[in-house]
Amino acid sequence: MAQRSAARCRSRGNGIVLWQQGGAASRGPGELWANRYTADGGWGAPLRLAPADPAALVLGGELAFDESGRAFVAYVEQAGNQFGLWSRRWNDGWLEPEAVIDTSDDPIVANMTMATRGGEALLLFARQLDNESRVEQACYAAGAGWSAPAVIRDPFGVPLLDMEDSGNALAVWGTPNANGSADLLASRYR
Numbered sequence: 001m002a003q004r005s006a007a008r009c010r011s012r013g014n015g016i017v018l019w020q021q022g023g024a025a026s027r028g029p030g031e032l033w034a035n036r037y038t039a040d041g042g043w044g045a046p047l048r049l050a051p052a053d054p055a056a057l058v059l060g061g062e063l064a065f066d067e068s069g070r071a072f073v074a075y076v077e078q079a080g081n082q083f084g085l086w087s088r089r090w091n092d093g094w095l096e097p098e099a100v101i102d103t104s105d106d107p108i109v110a111n112m113t114m115a116t117r118g119g120e121a122l123l124l125f126a127r128q129l130d131n132e133s134r135v136e137q138a139c140y141a142a143g144a145g146w147s148a149p150a151v152i153r154d155p156f157g158v159p160l161l162d163m164e165d166s167g168n169a170l171a172v173w174g175t176p177n178a179n180g181s182a183d184l185l186a187s188r189y190r
Helices: none
Strands: 002-008 017-019 031-038 045-051 057-065 071-081 082-090 097-103 107-119 120-129 132-141 158-163 171-176 184-189
Touching: 002 057, 017 057, 031 057, 031 071, 045 071, 045 082, 071 107, 071 120, 082 107, 082 120, 097 120, 107 158, 132 184
Parallel strands: 057 107
Antiparallel strands: 002 017, 017 031, 031 045, 057 071, 071 082, 082 097, 107 120, 120 132, 158 171, 171 184
């Protein structure tokens, strides 16, 4: 049974759908699958994107798709107590997996958000570091790959993120305050 699906469509009528489903070992929704739709040709064949390691499980996935038809998929793989954050890109076909974080003992939360434009991407994700949940960012630049993850200003939960065609992005999140409620904060990316 498919779970945790995402779909993105662009103005030309093309789109990609992403979903998780059980693997051969029936370990829950441990595989990540995608299918592409084109206005000219309809649906393609579903493709299993992850995990690369048959002993690993996929925990969540996020999809971003720009106007030119390029797409990014980001997902967490867990093998035992090791976590990795990976991406796959669509550019006239699915490219090989690329590590954002190859392996880590620190749990990476599957709640992610991502935006893309012009072959570049911004990814925000949560990671448990020293018993404290932190949200980090990583940026993808064509020809350079993924940047090293960096902590953003102590957000509470995973921020909402959007990117305009010019490449400017805005992240918005809440953070606890001394009154027991939350303050709304934002950060701009250029």
